[in-house]
Amino acid sequence: MDNEIYSFAIKSALDEIRNVCPDITSTFMFKENGEMIIGDEKTPEKTMVQVVDAFDGVFEKANAIGHVECITVDGSNGRVNISCLNDLYFVTVTSRKADINYVNTITRVLIPTILRLLERINPAPLKNNPVLPEIKPNARVSLPMETEEAVTETDEETEIEKPEEKEPEIKPEPLLPEPPVNQLIVENLGGLLVPSDTVRIDNVILSQWEELYQGKKIEEVEIETFDGKSTKCKVKPIKDSKYEGKGMVQMPEKIQLALEIKKGELVRAKPIVE
Amino acid sequence: MTKKKRSLEDVTALSEPIATEEATPVSDIRTNLEEIKTWDGVIGYILRNTTSAAIDLKDPTKIIDYAILSSSALEASEELCKLFNLGKVKDIIVEGKDTKVLSLTVEENRISIFLEKHADHEKVLKKLL
Numbered sequence: 001m002d003n004e005i006y007s008f009a010i011k012s013a014l015d016e017i018r019n020v021c022p023d024i025t026s027t028f029m030f031k032e033n034g035e036m037i038i039g040d041e042k043t044p045e046k047t048m049v050q051v052v053d054a055f056d057g058v059f060e061k062a063n064a065i066g067h068v069e070c071i072t073v074d075g076s077n078g079r080v081n082i083s084c085l086n087d088l089y090f091v092t093v094t095s096r097k098a099d100i101n102y103v104n105t106i107t108r109v110l111i112p113t114i115l116r117l118l119e120r121i122n123p124a125p126l127k128n129n130p131v132l133p134e135i136k137p138n139a140r141v142s143l144p145m146e147t148e149e150a151v152t153e154t155d156e157e158t159e160i161e162k163p164e165e166k167e168p169e170i171k172p173e174p175l176l177p178e179p180p181v182n183q184l185i186v187e188n189l190g191g192l193l194v195p196s197d198t199v200r201i202d203n204v205i206l207s208q209w210e211e212l213y214q215g216k217k218i219e220e221v222e223i224e225t226f227d228g229k230s231t232k233c234k235v236k237p238i239k240d241s242k243y244e245g246k247g248m249v250q251m252p253e254k255i256q257l258a259l260e261i262k263k264g265e266l267v268r269a270k271p272i273v274e
Numbered sequence: 275m276t277k278k279k280r281s282l283e284d285v286t287a288l289s290e291p292i293a294t295e296e297a298t299p300v301s302d303i304r305t306n307l308e309e310i311k312t313w314d315g316v317i318g319y320i321l322r323n324t325t326s327a328a329i330d331l332k333d334p335t336k337i338i339d340y341a342i343l344s345s346s347a348l349e350a351s352e353e354l355c356k357l358f359n360l361g362k363v364k365d366i367i368v369e370g371k372d373t374k375v376l377s378l379t380v381e382e383n384r385i386s387i388f389l390e391k392h393a394d395h396e397k398v399l400k401k402l403l
Contacts, residue, residue, distance in 0.1 A: 025358065026358060047357055047358075050353070050357055051353075051354060051357060054349075054350040054353040054354060054357075055350045057342070057346035057349070057350065058343065058346045058347050058350050058368060060346075061339055061342045061343040061346060062343065062368070062370055063339070064336055064339035064340055064343055064370075064373075065343065065368065065369075065370030065371070065372060065373035065374065065375060065388075066370040066371030066372035066373060067370055067371055068368060068369070068370060069369045069370060069371060070367075070368075070369040071347075071366065071367065071368050071369070072366065072367045072369075073351040073354050073355065073360070073363065073365075073366045074363070074364040074365050074366070075351075075354075075355040075358075075360030075361045075362065075363055075364060076360070076361030076362045076364060077359065077360045077361035078358065078359075078360040078361070079360070080351075080354050080358065080360065093358045093360075
């Protein structure tokens, strides 16, 4: 199961939760490092990023109380609950008239169940680094659908073919895996010696990409905004340790202007491998 | 002379009730906090307003961390209420593995009470509101 299906399952669950309980006005999930996971269809990405930013200081200082397990904000017109599920934070915004017990029954039972279920189906962490299928040497070859059908038809008509006879149909060249897509938060990149065509991404992400492509050095990435704008640019690892492991992409102003985005917004990044 | 005297009286008449109004809630809050601090599971409190701050914590080494945490929590909750149109922040509870923090604003006073996980924060809230 790849990340898109994973996200789709969660997104559908969040939408359904809102349908079942209309007093829930917004739901979304994010990772502790600020990396966004997924939200319901009515919650804008920008709002989610702003919430994560707002609580950054709280999460940073939460060591003093033994890390955050739950946050409840009670406002005069509604309430926000942020609960920790493993390394994920699940946010629920409810109206004032909401039955909190009912909301809690739905969210605290349903969401962990779905997460457990997804984990059982595919025991991979729920994160934006997509879970790519393991590529075994023999599995690198792919048979086009037509070929498979042709083989089946032949099988029906004639005797069972020997496996060796299929060999000529197999393409010997290994296929490169689908480029993984990571959601990253934009951070400014400035300075006199900063090239305007290069973004900086977490070294861990770059290493994962390189590992995926059998050590091939990733020198270019495609950055895509949620408005559909995209650009290709060079990529280098983040130098500043304070941005490491936070799901950020440091971007020069020129690229931000080209993509019509600014600091704090979310973009998709994927490696370009030729 | 008469004019000067009158104006002085006016000032006194105006300033007295204001001074009383400001002093009463803060002293009330402090009295309540002192009582709350004796309750089971209460670690301490931080009370701040624009002119003063009172901190009473069992473990003084955690004062800075607790102060930053409670301040960040109140600011974040205000931001959250703006983002989702939730009106005025009534209170925020940050629960950790060992401790929880109840923060609220009463008039100009920002209050944070630090409690052990098992402590009843609802009771604390009732006492302060």
